[in-house]
Amino acid sequence: MMSNCRPEARRRKSPAHISLSSFVLDRGGPWTYNARSFIKGRPETTTDQSKNRGAAAAMNAPDFLEFKNVSRHFGNVRAVDQVSLSIRRGEFFSLLGPSGCGKTTLLRILAGFERPDTGCVILNGQDITQLPPNRRKVNTIFQSYALFPHLTVRDNIAFGLRIEKRPQREIDHEVDRMLELIQMKAEAAKFPDTISGGQKQRVAIARALIKKPQVLLLDEPLAALDLKLRQRMLIELDLIHDEVGITFLYVTHDQGEAMSLSDRIAVMNNGIIEQVGTPAEIYEAPRSSFVAAFIGDTNFFEGRVAEFVGSEYSRLVIDGFPDTVVFNDKQLAVGNPVFLSVRPEKFYISREQPESIPKRNAAPGRVEEVIYQGSQTRYWVRVQEYRIAIVQQHSRFLLDEKPITWDENVWISWHADDGFMLERYSQSDEQLVTLPE
């Protein structure tokens, strides 16, 4: 309904991402091991499909994991408040939100470390709400990795199978496969405190994957790594998800991680889910001011609907701002108050007044601040009482061109399709928008 006229958010990585992954593959990188036969009972796929995991296959799968009205209170704090959520089989699903938003509690409820006060959790048709952690077909990668310090890498990975009392030969075989998968055969006899952070991370992954979980839970798995390693592990996680094909539930506060890895994201705040959608849906059509401000930056405007322009567009009256035409996807009636959000990169900034064409909004302003960032420049432009953040990409930068600078009078313009009206707005979310002081 709301995204009917937007480009269908097509899930697949950006070209840059794909080439980066295949780069790792080509040079015989970490995940060249073919784990296609890795998860038993996984529907047979052709080589082509499994290569890109088939977004279609994942999308068509029935609801696999469901949270139904799940609540969990700690004293007076509603950590998780009436959350309902459906996750598909094979999906890479992220719970994204600031610390204390309840995402980790939700993950711990699924793992079995917390019991919900109300509601239930259904995995593959089975109500697992009351099952203890050891009887759930889910495994967790902990933020601290939680590797057993008294066991070698090999024994850490074998732990889950030893508990199952599987025959030693089988255990050895499986562990060897895992060591190969994580490229750590040479470190098998080492203890966790003698290996690097990235290696610990991989051991934690192997230790969880060897159990062949129906859902792999990842609790901020990259938070403890430095930036370079984080970027590398991001690619490795993505590749491993492609290869093993199991459902991933990924908890993070880092929108970059969530955006680049996920099929879908649930944005959480104060124990509730603000929005569920693909990364593009969440970025391009946020439903609440929290989502708009938390994912990327944005500018908020407060106004009301003045009149309809055609069937789909409305003219808005915004105090202290020229009237603007905006795509009215929610079909808000005339006179309704609205909150409007426009992303910084949707604006165009110029010295000359832009040509007046339908559905283009323009306003004169004064540049208050400029930050040159190489690939882009950030501006803060004062339009009446509004201070608007604008980002311009440099498709080409001519040295003899005179760049727009501080204190200049400029025009800003943007297209009616590039703003979105919010269903829920809260003043405090404006604080989330990063502004230089």
Next chain:
Amino acid sequence: MATSRARLNEILVTLPSAGWLAVLFVVPALIVVAISFKPTDPLGGAGAGWTLETLRSLGNPNYPAILWRTLWLSITTTALCIMLATPVGYCLARLEKKWRQMVLLLVVVPFWTSFLIRIFAWKMLLHPEGFIKQMLVSLRIVAPETPLLYNQWAVLLVMVYTFLPFAILPVYAAAEKFDFRLIEAARDLGARRFQAFCRVFLPGIRRGLFTALLIVFIPALGSYVIPDIVGGPGAEMLGNKIAQRVFVDRNLPHACALSLLLILAVLLPLIAVLALQGAKDKARPIIEEGA
């Protein structure tokens, strides 16, 4: 040059403790060994010259039974203390901080009362007219004619009571540093509660368990006040015999020879364990758990 300097510093730093150990431990131990080879002196000291007579007198047919009882009681005491201290340490470490301090205090409170008085208190409790005996009889758990006092079980009970705090403290110290997220990880990987406890918690606090073992076992071996007060003639330990030889028989060389026997009984297994531990550590030369 720099290495010899470092070496010198190392020696200087360790000198005080080395001196302490030499004067207060090594020399007395050697004196004990030396006196074992002296003849008896009727005045209570050691006579002149050297003899193997005292060592030969260790062949007393009563001794193997007493040595065995000493070992048996000490080993059982140690095992019971560790078995009780481990769950206590686990629970203490999981307790909320303010309660933790309180319970720890309760563990230590008995030390405020003299050791002797506490042992006598046990004697009163276990006495045929004592509270525990009377209660057990009235509940028909124990027949009125069953003695609770003056036997090995009384000694064992009081020894466990006495040494338990010494076991709880090191186990708690280790458990407090233990990362309980590892238990969650084990549960996540399919371990039941008890499996997680055995396979992750116990190895995690093994240093504490080892300390508890030494700290209970060694004094338990040498205990003589407890068997003297609550144990009868049938519950004597080696410590009683040594005391008897010194204070009653005034036979110092014989007492020293018995002590030597006790020292060897402690030292040999200890050296074996340490050697084993050392071999293990060599295979793993990394400082662990940031301890």
